[in-house]
Amino acid sequence: MSSNDRMIKPYGDSWGDGQVQLSFTLPIPAGPKALEAAKRFAAQMGLQGVQVTHMKDLYGFSHFILYGSSEYSIDLEQIAINEDADEAMSFDEVNSFIEAEIGRKIVVVGACTGTDAHTVGLDAIMNMKGYDGDYGLERYPMIEAHNLGSQVPNEILLQKARELKADAILVSQVVTQKNVHIQNLTELVEMAEAEGLRQSLIMVVGGPRIDRALATELGFDAGFGPGTTARHVSTFLARELVRKL
Amino acid sequence: MHNQLLRLDHEKVQRARQLAQAIALEVQEDILRHTTVSVERTVARFFGIDGTNQEGIPLANVVVDQVLQAGHLDRGIAFWLANAVVALDRTPQQIAEAAGKELRLCELPMQDPHAVSKVMEVYTEEALAAIRAQRQRREALQEKLGRGEEPLKYVIVASGNIFADVDQAKTAARQGADIIAVIRTTAQSLLDYVPYGTTTEGFGGTYATQANFRVMRKALDEVSEEVGRYIHLVNYCSGLCMPEIAAMGALERLDMMLNDAMYGILFRDINMERTFADQYFSRLINAYAGIVINTGEDNYLTTADAFEQAHTVLASNFINEQMGLVAGLQNWQLGLGHAFELDPKMKNGFLYELAIAQTIRQIFPEAPLKYMPPTKHMTGDIFMGHVQNAMFNLASVITGQSIHLLGMLTEAIHTPHLSDRSLSLENANYVMENARDLAKEISFKPDGLIQRRSEAIVDQVVDFLAEIEVKGLKTAISEGYFADIRRSKDGGKGGDGVILKASDYVNPVMDRMQRELGVSPSCERGETR
Numbered sequence: 001m002s003s004n005d006r007m008i009k010p011y012g013d014s015w016g017d018g019q020v021q022l023s024f025t026l027p028i029p030a031g032p033k034a035l036e037a038a039k040r041f042a043a044q045m046g047l048q049g050v051q052v053t054h055m056k057d058l059y060g061f062s063h064f065i066l067y068g069s070s071e072y073s074i075d076l077e078q079i080a081i082n083e084d085a086d087e088a089m090s091f092d093e094v095n096s097f098i099e100a101e102i103g104r105k106i107v108v109v110g111a112c113t114g115t116d117a118h119t120v121g122l123d124a125i126m127n128m129k130g131y132d133g134d135y136g137l138e139r140y141p142m143i144e145a146h147n148l149g150s151q152v153p154n155e156i157l158l159q160k161a162r163e164l165k166a167d168a169i170l171v172s173q174v175v176t177q178k179n180v181h182i183q184n185l186t187e188l189v190e191m192a193e194a195e196g197l198r199q200s201l202i203m204v205v206g207g208p209r210i211d212r213a214l215a216t217e218l219g220f221d222a223g224f225g226p227g228t229t230a231r232h233v234s235t236f237l238a239r240e241l242v243r244k245l
Numbered sequence: 246m247h248n249q250l251l252r253l254d255h256e257k258v259q260r261a262r263q264l265a266q267a268i269a270l271e272v273q274e275d276i277l278r279h280t281t282v283s284v285e286r287t288v289a290r291f292f293g294i295d296g297t298n299q300e301g302i303p304l305a306n307v308v309v310d311q312v313l314q315a316g317h318l319d320r321g322i323a324f325w326l327a328n329a330v331v332a333l334d335r336t337p338q339q340i341a342e343a344a345g346k347e348l349r350l351c352e353l354p355m356q357d358p359h360a361v362s363k364v365m366e367v368y369t370e371e372a373l374a375a376i377r378a379q380r381q382r383r384e385a386l387q388e389k390l391g392r393g394e395e396p397l398k399y400v401i402v403a404s405g406n407i408f409a410d411v412d413q414a415k416t417a418a419r420q421g422a423d424i425i426a427v428i429r430t431t432a433q434s435l436l437d438y439v440p441y442g443t444t445t446e447g448f449g450g451t452y453a454t455q456a457n458f459r460v461m462r463k464a465l466d467e468v469s470e471e472v473g474r475y476i477h478l479v480n481y482c483s484g485l486c487m488p489e490i491a492a493m494g495a496l497e498r499l500d501m502m503l504n505d506a507m508y509g510i511l512f513r514d515i516n517m518e519r520t521f522a523d524q525y526f527s528r529l530i531n532a533y534a535g536i537v538i539n540t541g542e543d544n545y546l547t548t549a550d551a552f553e554q555a556h557t558v559l560a561s562n563f564i565n566e567q568m569g570l571v572a573g574l575q576n577w578q579l580g581l582g583h584a585f586e587l588d589p590k591m592k593n594g595f596l597y598e599l600a601i602a603q604t605i606r607q608i609f610p611e612a613p614l615k616y617m618p619p620t621k622h623m624t625g626d627i628f629m630g631h632v633q634n635a636m637f638n639l640a641s642v643i644t645g646q647s648i649h650l651l652g653m654l655t656e657a658i659h660t661p662h663l664s665d666r667s668l669s670l671e672n673a674n675y676v677m678e679n680a681r682d683l684a685k686e687i688s689f690k691p692d693g694l695i696q697r698r699s700e701a702i703v704d705q706v707v708d709f710l711a712e713i714e715v716k717g718l719k720t721a722i723s724e725g726y727f728a729d730i731r732r733s734k735d736g737g738k739g740g741d742g743v744i745l746k747a748s749d750y751v752n753p754v755m756d757r758m759q760r761e762l763g764v765s766p767s768c769e770r771g772e773t774r
Contacts, residue, residue, distance in 0.1 A: 025662060056667065059416045060416065063667055120547055132588075151513075226624065226657075
């Protein structure tokens with residue numbers, strides 16, 4: 001990789017133009033003052049050549065859409081992520097892999113924990129039907145999947161994991177406000193550690209606000225965000241279990 | 246009269262309705278044998294009991310729990326309160342305050358039955374008069390200010406802080422919203438009491454409290470005057486406090502309530518008997534208060550496949566209709582729910598959406614149908630999401646939906662930002678005005694895809710309801726007939742709050758409402774078209 005290729009910034013319609021689009025609301029009515037405030041705000045974010053393409057009054061607030069060119073670049077060499085390890089296997093490949101490498105079914109327990117009542121994400125990964133043409137974990141012959149549903153207290157999830165001799169638990173956190181999910185997820189890891197379950201359990205978290213970095217920081221083995229389907233999760237579980245055995 | 250874009254087989258529709266009625270009446274027999282702690286707390290609230298004890302426990306809970314623990318709730322809290330009123334010559338509120346300290350209601354001497362009846366009558370009349378006054382006030386305001394044009398645009402606020410909700414709601418109304426729903430804080434449905442006072446902290450929503458209802462009602466009345474049309478207020482009449490919330494909504498003039506006969510069982514794992522008994526009283530109250538209910542069938546399609554399970558939505562609409570009519574609701578109060586949830590990648594998916602939406606429209610011509618936007622297939626790609634919502638808006642205006650919950654482009658990401666709501670309203674205003682009379686200009690081909698899909702769904706519904714009618718609704722739910730979710734008959738939360746009524750049980754509020762609404766407690770057939 002030449003130094004030209006490894007330093008990147010957003011590509012609008014030509015290399016290195018750094019063009020980004022931005023949409024936000026300011027808590028003052030639309031007008032010359034709001035317009036100037038929006039421009040200065042964008043400038044402070046590191047955008048140059050700011051063009052406000054849309055300003056709309058929202059009765060005491062104002063909505064902006066603007067474009068600008070970012071002055072920042074990212075050095076790809078500084079990003080230590082191994083893309084090969086992320087390549088997900090197919091449904092059949094995962095099942096064959098588990099059969100060959102582990103020789104028994106993997107037991108997985110999933111739940112939306114704490115106060116979260118939204119099972120959409122968990123169901124997309126676990127239900128028979130899956131999501132977007134990708135079968136859910138319940139369909140895998142080599143996975144024994146238990147979906148506990150929504151609003152499951154952390155202690156119940158761990159109790160179930162113990163009863164079922166689970167290899168892995170999947171936690172889904174969809175709707176969250178004021179970062180309550182972080183508190184709840186931290187508590188789960190701490191409880192698992194206190195109960196001596198942490199070492200024997202693969203702990204995975206998913207949700208629209210979750211990514212790998214956050215999951216690792218909170219003490220999980222993996223985190224899956226938007227765009228995840230069952231085979232991403234099953235691939236990780238199978239490989240991770242082999243690694244641990 | 247709605248556009249008759251589809252040809253319906255009226256005999257099959259009639260058959261489905263009869264089956265649903267039989268299903269509802271079977272459950273009704275069971276409902277009338279039981280009361281629940283929340284039904285009794287509702288009566289206590291109607292008798293004027295408000296506030297909390299020193300530990301913050303609502304006084305309605307204090308009196309009901311005391312009588313429950315004494316083993317005498319099967320006579321009804323109304324009796325014990327009235328008996329105490331006669332014995333001590335104090336108001337129910339004063340008695341509840343004393344019960345929070347040393348007073349034991351069930352240890353007071355029995356008073357003259359006529360005097361006790363008289364007291365029950367007085368407090369019941371006082372409560373019902375307050376509800377009637379709010380109903381008249383709503384009618385007067387709607388008469389004066391008018392309402393928005395259907396589909397009424399329904400938006401949510403969910404800041405967690407009732408005062409921030411007020412600002413957002415007013416902004417939304419000024420931008421064209423007709424209906425404001427204050428989303429409840431996560432997990433309130435599982436609290437077996439209603440929190441007290443105004444609240445400023447919540448997760449994913451704001452606590453439903455009577456004080457919060459009052460704050461938002463006042464704000465919406467102000468903005469209604471300002472924009473020159475009546476802005477409706479909605480909350481959640483569901484969960485373990487279903488009838489109590491109905492009472493609060495009736496007294497504070499909410500206009501709509503999310504109020505489903507089965508939602509709590511399926512999606513909150515609340516005990517069946519508890520839910521059925523609670524929903525019945527809550528619906529009587531909503532009926533009496535002139536409140537429009539919204540049912541929750543859209544939720545089925547978030548867990549089950551929207552194409553394969555479309556008929557379960559319609560079947561549930563039939564059941565919700567019958568359980569509503571039995572509880573005194575009129576057809577104009579039945580906001581039966583459904584949703585635009587087909588996979589956007591599906592070939593001709595829009596045609597199938599039109600088919601089910603138009604079928605439901607024509608089957609329930611007087612019902613203010615509640616149409617829910619795409620959620621399951623919203624991905625976080627907000628640009629695509631905005632297009633999906635535009636398609637939803639188009640389907641809604643073509644098929645003449647009544648209550649239109651606006652899709653947010655940031656669905657599946659966060660509770661709506663101010664600009665999300667604005668873009669969403671703009672989208673709906675544009676599509677609906679642009680295609681306003683499209684339905685008057687078109688008809689669906691008699692042998693076309695849409696007509697055939699409609700016929701297939703109606704056929705499936707009749708078969709599905711016939712199966713449930715044989716099994717009974719409780720068994721059907723326990724076997725996963727709805728939303729691919731199974732719930733056992735005896736399981737679920739709140740089952741310990743269900744009480745078999747004694748032969749001398751009294752609930753003067755329920756009796757009066759049943760009488761005035763013309764629904765016989767002896768469970769005769771509800772009114773159908």
